[in-house]
Amino acid sequence: MGIQERKDREKLQRRNDIIDSAEQLFFKHGLGNVSMDHIAQEAELSKGTLYLYFKGREDLHYAVVNRGLDLLNEIIQRNHVREASGADNLLQLGRSYIDFSREHPGHFQSMMLFDASSFEKVDKEQSLKILEPGSPLMFLIEIVKTGQEDGSVRNDISPEKLAMILWSHLSSILELITLRGPLLNYLEVDKGSIIDAQFEISLNGVLSK
Amino acid sequence: MGIQERKDREKLQRRNDIIDSAEQLFFKHGLGNVSMDHIAQEAELSKGTLYLYFKGREDLHYAVVNRGLDLLNEIIQRNHVREASGADNLLQLGRSYIDFSREHPGHFQSMMLFDASSFEKVDKEQSLKILEPGSPLMFLIEIVKTGQEDGSVRNDISPEKLAMILWSHLSSILELITLRGPLLNYLEVDKGSIIDAQFEISLNGVLSK
DNA sequence: TATATAAAATGACTAATAGTCACTAAATAT
DNA sequence: ATATTTAGTGACTATTAGTCATTTTATATA
Numbered sequence: 001m002g003i004q005e006r007k008d009r010e011k012l013q014r015r016n017d018i019i020d021s022a023e024q025l026f027f028k029h030g031l032g033n034v035s036m037d038h039i040a041q042e043a044e045l046s047k048g049t050l051y052l053y054f055k056g057r058e059d060l061h062y063a064v065v066n067r068g069l070d071l072l073n074e075i076i077q078r079n080h081v082r083e084a085s086g087a088d089n090l091l092q093l094g095r096s097y098i099d100f101s102r103e104h105p106g107h108f109q110s111m112m113l114f115d116a117s118s119f120e121k122v123d124k125e126q127s128l129k130i131l132e133p134g135s136p137l138m139f140l141i142e143i144v145k146t147g148q149e150d151g152s153v154r155n156d157i158s159p160e161k162l163a164m165i166l167w168s169h170l171s172s173i174l175e176l177i178t179l180r181g182p183l184l185n186y187l188e189v190d191k192g193s194i195i196d197a198q199f200e201i202s203l204n205g206v207l208s209k
Numbered sequence: 210m211g212i213q214e215r216k217d218r219e220k221l222q223r224r225n226d227i228i229d230s231a232e233q234l235f236f237k238h239g240l241g242n243v244s245m246d247h248i249a250q251e252a253e254l255s256k257g258t259l260y261l262y263f264k265g266r267e268d269l270h271y272a273v274v275n276r277g278l279d280l281l282n283e284i285i286q287r288n289h290v291r292e293a294s295g296a297d298n299l300l301q302l303g304r305s306y307i308d309f310s311r312e313h314p315g316h317f318q319s320m321m322l323f324d325a326s327s328f329e330k331v332d333k334e335q336s337l338k339i340l341e342p343g344s345p346l347m348f349l350i351e352i353v354k355t356g357q358e359d360g361s362v363r364n365d366i367s368p369e370k371l372a373m374i375l376w377s378h379l380s381s382i383l384e385l386i387t388l389r390g391p392l393l394n395y396l397e398v399d400k401g402s403i404i405d406a407q408f409e410i411s412l413n414g415v416l417s418k
Numbered sequence: 419t420a421t422a423t424a425a426a427a428t429g430a431c432t433a434a435t436a437g438t439c440a441c442t443a444a445a446t447a448t
Numbered sequence: 449a450t451a452t453t454t455a456g457t458g459a460c461t462a463t464t465a466g467t468c469a470t471t472t473t474a475t476a477t478a
Contacts, residue, residue, distance in 0.1 A: 160396040172381035187369040201414030
């Protein structure tokens with residue numbers, strides 16, 4: 001039935017239009033300064049319609065986060081070198097994440113500000129993308145495994161644990177730079193060099209000796 | 210003038226009573242589920258009175274955070290050994306922070322959930338406690354300096370930078386455990402051992418070789 | 419084509435809640 | 449005893465997330 005297909009396509013399109021509007025406003029005015037009315041107006045729809053496509057504000061926010069994850073994943077996949085060692089790909093993945101935070105600061109902030117505790121408010125269908133194969137985190141775990149197999153990464157700690165540590169470490173520094181710039185300025189810490197330093201420190205602790 | 214002194218004392222007392230009430234409710238129901246009306250009721254005051262003592266909700270939240278910082282600082286100072294090497298005190302400070310997150314989970318969460326971007330909403334008077342001498346972060350910087358002087362800590366990176374890295378790294382893992390337990394469970398990562406692993410990794414990268 | 423049914427969209431309405439302010443009450447000074 | 453200053457009150461406003469009875473539009477049917 002061709003009509004149903006078109007309708008599905010249009011529904012998806014409308015959904016994406018709404019995310020476009022939300023994204024644009026979030027990035028422009030900051031997450032906390034954008035109301036559902038505001039988004040509805042931008043999307044040229046009534047507020048009620050937003051709730052036909054999203055469970056609520058958090059669900060819409062998470063849809064934006066999901067786009068960020070897709071973007072990040074693209075960058076990671078693009079820079080991944082199948083033939084390289086696990087260690088090298090680890091380094092590369094880190095660089096990809098840093099690039100992402102620089103090239104898509106809005107998305108990065110949106111991801112950092114997504115409250116972990118509001119997962120229940122997110123529609124189940126899109127809820128666990130972070131845990132799906134192909135997500136940045138899952139891919140990182142795979143790379144750590146590869147590194148442990150080729151001997152370039154220490155194997156006395158489980159790949160999941162190592163991956164979570166690496167991810168948390170890098171995220172925390174990027175968050176520091178993105179959200180707490182004034183603190184770093186006050187302490188006269190250079191933003192570029194702190195990334196390099198953190199990178200060396202935590203990667204070093206993860207590679208084989 | 211004795212009357213003025215008593216009044217000042219009573220004012221401070223009232224202020225502390227309000228923080229007590231807020232703290233209690235925050236810890237019991239979670240930060241996001243407590244309204245100003247609720248706090249006023251708990252403190253047996255009218256809502257308007259809260260605004261005589263605090264600039265707004267964020268300011269009150271920060272007052273709770275400030276108490277947490279004081280508590281953390283106490284623990285850090287208690288465990289500090291003046292005669293020990295910088296490296297040893299670094300290790301000790303990390304342990305103190307971990308202890309704090311375990312013994313005062315409410316305060317720890319409250320600190321983690323305090324939005325860095327809302328500093329402007331905080332009363333100037335209590336605003337920059339994090340940057341005052343004697344705060345955990347400033348004390349950490351001092352310890353790193355000591356370590357660099359006694360040769361136990363690498364000195365090719367500024368103490369401020371190293372301190373920020375260490376602080377961010379440990380905070381991120383503790384935040385992971387506190388706010389994203391389900392993720393760790395799903396990945397079958399043990400909470401206790403991930404702390405140990407992260408500790409080893411990031412401390413190792415900071416000590417002299 | 420005209421009519422019935424289903425799907426999509428609307429926006430006025432409710433509920434919750436942060437913050438304000440004109441007023442009252444209590445404490446202190448004269 | 450009265451005036452003045454300080455502390456406290458709670459009804460009110462403004463904002464905004466989310467709902468739902470109603471309307472509009474699109475599709476199916478006769």
